[in-house]
Ligand SMILES: Nc1ncnc2c1ncn2[C@@H]1O[C@H](COP(=O)(O)OP(=O)(O)OP(=O)(O)O)[C@@H](O)[C@H]1O
């Protein structure tokens with residue numbers, strides 16, 4: 339549904355994004371994750387036809403964003419980073435105006451507006467001035483204008499920024515409910531945001547994609563070695579020794595009754611064996627758990643590896659290999 343190849347944008351002599359390649363399938367929610375200045379908004383503005391690229395190709399629903407801007411605009415809804423605020427308009431009037439801009443036929447205007455109001459939970463405030471709404475409700479208005487023409491693709495630039503925790507949850511739920519009908523790409527510099535909402539993430543740093551995968555696989559892929567921890571009644575030396583000898587365990591440390599076992603990267607499934615050994619040695623297993631690197635760790639690793647490695651800028655994906 340979204341195809342990007344070799345996309346590059348220079349602002350003057352400085353590249354904001356370089357040689358981006360990715361695609362998003364129909365009905366997916368993909369997170370575009372990166373620190374400030376990574377190039378998220380730049381990419382999104384190009385995808386929505388807001389701004390031309392310097393090089394490369396971007397297609398939405400099969401239409402080229404440069405050559406077929408009208409078709410692209412019909413198929414895309416955009417929530418920009420700083421949405422224009424029409425504070426003096428009522429929610430209803432503004433959405434009808436947005437629908438007109440999106441070329442919804444006159445006869446369909448009312449139905450399109452009502453449906454957008456309903457889908458974004460704006461029914462109670464439909465006749466209020468936008469200027470008098472809370473930030474969360476204004477954000478809903480932003481989402482409503484993005485989807486009023488029922489576009490195939492929704493592009494949302496930092497949709498929950500500046501909202502309080504309750505509003506964040508509401509907007510996330512709303513976005514999730516839009517997937518399926520729409521293909522969604524949303525940007526964020528906050529990890530919990532993408533883990534809560536998206537199925538897949540594309541990590542961008544300094545204008546280059548440094549990782550792209552499902553959230554689970556990305557976490558697994560970046561693991562140096564999984565860590566298991568076990569709480570036992572009797573942390574005896576011979577038991578710990580036996581655990582150390584299990585094939586796949588690289589290190590066992592004990593802190594009181596808590597044992598921490600580091601695994602060799604790529605080791606096979608050995609949880610049964612660990613627990614069995616502890617039981618045979620009568621260690622008295624109280625708890626067993628697997629600790630995984632959080633996406634936060636993965637993200638830091640990806641972005642700092644890239645920065646610290648001194649790799650040439652022509653090798654964008656080497657951080658993963
Ligand atoms: N109009 C512009 N003129 C010159 N440089 C720009 C312009 N817009 C963005 N840049 C630069 O391009 C780079 C990417 O900016 P962009 O806004 O795309 O990042 P971002 O990932 O959206 O960041 P943020 O999380 O802060 O919104 C930055 O270095 C920024 O300073």
Ligand SMILES: [Mg+2]
Pocket residue numbers: 378379380419495
């Ligand atoms: Mg931005």
